[in-house]
Amino acid sequence: MKDKLEMVQNMGLSWTAFRVKYEIEKKLGLLKKQFPAFSYEEMNIHKAIKSKKSFKQLTEEASHRYFFGELPIDYAKLKDVFQIEKAIKEADGICNGTFQYFSKHAFSYKHVNWQYSPHTQKSAPQDVHWTDIADLGSEFGDIKWIWELSRFSFVYPLVRAYTATNDDQYAEVFWKYFEDFIEHNPPELGANYKCGQEMSLRLMAWTFGLFAFRTHPSTTEQRLEMLMKAVYHHADHVEKHFDFALKSVKNNHSLSEAAGMYTAGILFPFFDKAEKWRKTGKKYIRSEAMWQIYEDGSYIQHSFNYQRLAIQDLTWVVRLSQINNDPFDDGFLKRFGQTVLFMYQHQNLQSGRLPNYGMNDGAYIHPLTSCEYLDHRPALQAAWYTLHGTFLYDDPSVNEIVYWLSRDFEDSLAQVNQSSQAYPLGGYYALRTDDSFGMIRSATYKHRPAQADMLHFDLWHQEENILADAGTFSYNTDMNHILYFNGTASHNTVMVNNQDQMKKASRFIWLNWTKSKTLRAEKINNMQIFEGEHYGYSPITHRRGVIQAGEQWIIVDDIFGSLNNTEISLSWLFGIQNVEQSQPNEWLMKLQNDEEWSLNMFTNQKVESQLYKGNIKPLRGWRSLYYGHKDPFPQAVLKVEVCKVTRFVTVVGPSRLKRAVSPKQDEVFLADCTIKLNKIGDQTIFKLT
Numbered sequence: 001m002k003d004k005l006e007m008v009q010n011m012g013l014s015w016t017a018f019r020v021k022y023e024i025e026k027k028l029g030l031l032k033k034q035f036p037a038f039s040y041e042e043m044n045i046h047k048a049i050k051s052k053k054s055f056k057q058l059t060e061e062a063s064h065r066y067f068f069g070e071l072p073i074d075y076a077k078l079k080d081v082f083q084i085e086k087a088i089k090e091a092d093g094i095c096n097g098t099f100q101y102f103s104k105h106a107f108s109y110k111h112v113n114w115q116y117s118p119h120t121q122k123s124a125p126q127d128v129h130w131t132d133i134a135d136l137g138s139e140f141g142d143i144k145w146i147w148e149l150s151r152f153s154f155v156y157p158l159v160r161a162y163t164a165t166n167d168d169q170y171a172e173v174f175w176k177y178f179e180d181f182i183e184h185n186p187p188e189l190g191a192n193y194k195c196g197q198e199m200s201l202r203l204m205a206w207t208f209g210l211f212a213f214r215t216h217p218s219t220t221e222q223r224l225e226m227l228m229k230a231v232y233h234h235a236d237h238v239e240k241h242f243d244f245a246l247k248s249v250k251n252n253h254s255l256s257e258a259a260g261m262y263t264a265g266i267l268f269p270f271f272d273k274a275e276k277w278r279k280t281g282k283k284y285i286r287s288e289a290m291w292q293i294y295e296d297g298s299y300i301q302h303s304f305n306y307q308r309l310a311i312q313d314l315t316w317v318v319r320l321s322q323i324n325n326d327p328f329d330d331g332f333l334k335r336f337g338q339t340v341l342f343m344y345q346h347q348n349l350q351s352g353r354l355p356n357y358g359m360n361d362g363a364y365i366h367p368l369t370s371c372e373y374l375d376h377r378p379a380l381q382a383a384w385y386t387l388h389g390t391f392l393y394d395d396p397s398v399n400e401i402v403y404w405l406s407r408d409f410e411d412s413l414a415q416v417n418q419s420s421q422a423y424p425l426g427g428y429y430a431l432r433t434d435d436s437f438g439m440i441r442s443a444t445y446k447h448r449p450a451q452a453d454m455l456h457f458d459l460w461h462q463e464e465n466i467l468a469d470a471g472t473f474s475y476n477t478d479m480n481h482i483l484y485f486n487g488t489a490s491h492n493t494v495m496v497n498n499q500d501q502m503k504k505a506s507r508f509i510w511l512n513w514t515k516s517k518t519l520r521a522e523k524i525n526n527m528q529i530f531e532g533e534h535y536g537y538s539p540i541t542h543r544r545g546v547i548q549a550g551e552q553w554i555i556v557d558d559i560f561g562s563l564n565n566t567e568i569s570l571s572w573l574f575g576i577q578n579v580e581q582s583q584p585n586e587w588l589m590k591l592q593n594d595e596e597w598s599l600n601m602f603t604n605q606k607v608e609s610q611l612y613k614g615n616i617k618p619l620r621g622w623r624s625l626y627y628g629h630k631d632p633f634p635q636a637v638l639k640v641e642v643c644k645v646t647r648f649v650t651v652v653g654p655s656r657l658k659r660a661v662s663p664k665q666d667e668v669f670l671a672d673c674t675i676k677l678n679k680i681g682d683q684t685i686f687k688l689t
Contacts, residue, residue: 035130039186050271055221059210067404068212078396078403079164083370084160090154101148102362102627103362103372114180114190119141122141123140124140130190140191142476151198151202151365152202155205160368168216168217172218175219175223178206182230187237197260200234204365206231207263234264235264242261254288255292258283259314261281262282262320263316266320289314293310293339296423302449304376307342308364309363311343312366319386342423344416352376355439355469356469357441360471369398377392378401391411420432429530431546431548436548437460440457441453444517445515449502449510452488453488455534456491464576465575466589470484473485475508490571492572493570496566499537514536517533518531529686531685541559543560550671552651552671553652553653556686559645560646560680563646565642566642571620575623576589578590578591582598586598587599587611598654601650602650602661609639611637613634649661665677
């Protein structure tokens, strides 16, 4: 009961009241009555269309409202730049029944089963109303494996391949899979109608295929009629069920669903509900973005991948609004630009990657590029160009999404530089040198947290993620994996008594939300300093200081408060594979350029140290860059049992540089400076000399 009361306090009375009401309506069958099953064959779409024109005529007129009137890219000139051969290879696989899941897994089918999970090799029921199908804990496992194919993201490589080759098979395959989906997913029956976001992303993908293939002979009047029925039903369903995303889910789902409504409303004005969808979609795209994106550009979901998803939603909608002379206000556009800049400032420009921070569910909703899934440059390039008409990156290989969304463009480069940044509203602090980058988290949660990872530290050198975040792996797996990947054990921070910083209530709910305080983030004498603390283990405090001095990074962890035979562990998950433990307190790393780095951990307590890699009991030494996939990676863990205040000092950098720590733990000696440390519990950790 105490946990339930805390959940109500965290989420708010309005959220609780809505969830109770929703669950009652579902249990009583009221939702089923609101969304009755029917057949597309029985649906008279003409009653909903304010026009006597043919569907071909209506589609041609609507194409002028879309991103491209004619297919825009001359791949004969740009095929090498955009690596179009990759798209052709993927499209050929799709034509032969092979599909990519979460940009990592490939599965082949003789016949597509839209209710099938290749992960569990089980299927959700096709003839059961969606309200009677569980999201989690069902026999068929993680529902995301079913939704992934039904998003129709495979439409984008089909269109890219068709534009490059003019091969008829890609258009025909689009229509074949569309008709097969319609036949085997009767409206409101099955798992593919459970989520309005999934329906919205599917609707967007259908419009892309529709306008790309609209003049192809395979695009018949009958097929166009069926697609119009499906688009109308999807938009209508999303609009009727939108309160669930708005009042219960309260995250990127509402942005995607508003984008789906806006897309249907602005592209198909001949529908009787089009204006309602346009206005509703536009209203909530704006209002949801304005509270989900904090004023400093950080994002409510504490996840870089979810932030990219939100950015892709906003890019799609803003570009449609520009084409159709339906502009958004400057305040909204400024906030949109701030979130793009936030991502840019946390990015490795060579690879396009960001820290694998927060929930990563594999989403890449408009994959109009051959760039790697982990490369955020194509999405950020398109967003920035949509907002400003200039490029963030001087690399044409990341421009393809821009080409698809922009009818005309100029090749001009924005003057935006990366630098050390503080984002106190979201609790992100980025420390940069010419070739290294560190990110640390220090936040007091105002909205639902995703992972118990406060004061986590991510370190990059050139293109390599030296100290990394483990990722997510899966939303629907055993609790050991959920607690490892979402909990404190996989993050580069301190753990007390083998407990998470917060209490896990369910797969997506934490209790005892962490409170933190940033003490300083500044530059002194050519050194960069961060200090902060959190109270997740109250009455024990964990205070962390990070200092960048030349090529070295020093992390000082102080643990103080009510300590009595307390087990303290400090964990470092490496993002590179070539790591070995050379001494009890030293780990050597071999980088791709053959440079050797080392990580040294010092403490004045008797310690136990171990290097894990792919360990099962306890679960340690794992990393997941793609949803549903994990790899063994080295993870150093230092453990100590204490009855008094304790300090760990970690020094990371090139092995050739000298470093040491005094036995009393009050000085760190580096090659060119000495760092004096205050007593544990003092307001600040560092004094520099």
